[in-house]
Amino acid sequence: MTKRTSDTGKTIAERLEAAANAQERFQIMYGEIRDRICMLVYPPGSQLGEEALADEFGVSRSPLRKALQVLEADGLLRSQQGVGTLVTEVDIEELTQVYQLRMELNELTGKLSPCLPTRELKALFSEMRKRAQDLRNTPTRADFARLNIDFFHAFQQLSENQPLRDVSEKLFYQTCRIWLKLIPNMDLAKEVDIFCGEIDDIVDAVELGDFQAAAFTRRAHLSMGFIRLKAQKDTASH
Amino acid sequence: MTKRTSDTGKTIAERLEAAANAQERFQIMYGEIRDRICMLVYPPGSQLGEEALADEFGVSRSPLRKALQVLEADGLLRSQQGVGTLVTEVDIEELTQVYQLRMELNELTGKLSPCLPTRELKALFSEMRKRAQDLRNTPTRADFARLNIDFFHAFQQLSENQPLRDVSEKLFYQTCRIWLKLIPNMDLAKEVDIFCGEIDDIVDAVELGDFQAAAFTRRAHLSMGFIRLKAQKDTASH
DNA sequence: ATTAGATTTATTGTACACAACTAGACTGTA
C-alpha cells in the first residue's frame, strides 16, 4: 500500500520525483515526517528505520538523514547508533516550560509587527470557522488534531515578524502531540466545542481587524487548555 | 598549521578523536564552526568547502555535513549544489525583527522560572566583571566579541526555562556577528566602555539577587546598542 | 569587439558498502 497525501493525490515518492532541487526534496521529507509524528502516525517511542523510510520515499538514506537530523535538532526524534531512530516522548510536566514560553510569545504575536487585515487573511480565517463548524457536527480525533495544526498556521500569519513565526512554530510542534495523546482520556466532544468556541472568538477579532485582541484571546485559551490537560493527567494518576 | 582551541591546547582533530560517540563529535564540530562564523574567522559571504573542513577535522564529509546542515537550519550557512556552502550575510535591516524579539525574550528571562542566586552563579558573574575590566585596559575587537559571547551564556543561566534558553541562543547567534562587522566603523574604546558599564550594572543586580532587574537592564542596553548600530549604518551610507 | 554556445572545473547531492555499536538471544557453568 502506498500512502498518499490528502491534498495532492500523489505519493511522497512522486512528489519527491517532481521536486526541482535538493532543498525542495528536503522540505517535502521534513514536512511529511513531522506531520506523521505530530498526527501520531509515528507514536512517541516508536522506531522509524531509515532504510524502510528511504525505500518508501524512493531515495537513499543520505538525503533522508538530513531531514531526520533536523527533526532531531527540533526535539522530535532521537537517533542512537545501534539502537535506532526513536520518536521522543511527550510528557506534560516536561512541556510546562514550553507552554509558558508559548503563552508569552502569543502575546507578542499581537504586539510585534502585526499584519494588515487583508481580504485574503480574513477569508482564510472564515474558512477556519467553517471547518470548526463541520468538526463540531462530526467530531473525530484526527480532524481535531488537523484543525489544530492548520489553525495554528493561520494564526501565525497575523504577525509579519518572521523570527517570531519560526520560533513559535518550533515550539508548537514540540507541544501539539500532547492533545492527541491525552484526548482519549478526555471528553472529545466537549474539547472540540471549547476549541471551536476559541476559533469563533478569534475569527471575530480578526474580522474586526483587532489582531491584538485575537492574540490575547488565544493566549487565554492556551492557558486554559494547558490547565485542563494537566488536570486530566492528575486525575488519571490517582 | 594546525589550529588549536585556546582552552584545551588540542587540535579539533584530536578532540574529535577523543570523543566517545557520534553526538559528542557532532557537538564539537557544530560548536567549532559556529564559533568561527560568529568570530568572523569565516566572514559573511565566504565559502567553507566541505572537503577541506573534513580534512582539517580528520573525518569524512558525512559526519561533517550533519553539522553544516544544522547550521544551515540555524540560518548561519546556505548550501547550494554546484555553488558551495556560503556563510550568510548579516544586515542590520534584516536583523531588526530578530532584535525586537530578543528584547522581548530578555524580559522573559527575568520573569520565567528565574534561578536561585547560588554562589557559583555569582562567582561566574564576578569573573565576567573582572574580564570586562581587563578588556577596558586593553580593548581589542576579538576580545570584545569573545566577552560578548561568554557574557551572553552567563546571562542565560539566570533562567531555568530551557526552551527559552534554546530560543534565545539561536537568536543571539543570528545577531552577534553584526557587532564584529560594524565595530571597525565605530569607536571601539567607547563601545567597550559602554559594554563594560552594562556588565557592571548587571553584575550588581545579580549580586543583589535581583535577576529581574538584571534582565531589564540588559533589555535596555540591547535596545540602545541596536540604535547605535543603526545610527552607524545610517551615517555610513550618507 | 560581442555574443552565443560549448567546455571545463569545482562544488554539493546521492547512493551504497562497510564499520561501529547496541540489545537481546543463546549457551555453558556453577
Add this chain to the structure above:
DNA sequence: TACAGTCTAGTTGTGTACAATAAATCTAAT
C-alpha cells in the same frame, strides 16, 4: 535456577565513489 559470557541480528555512523549542478572559461561565428 542463576548468571556470566558469547554470539547474532539489526540499527545508525562513516567513508568513498560518482552524479548533478552551476559558475567561469574558452571558442567560434557574426
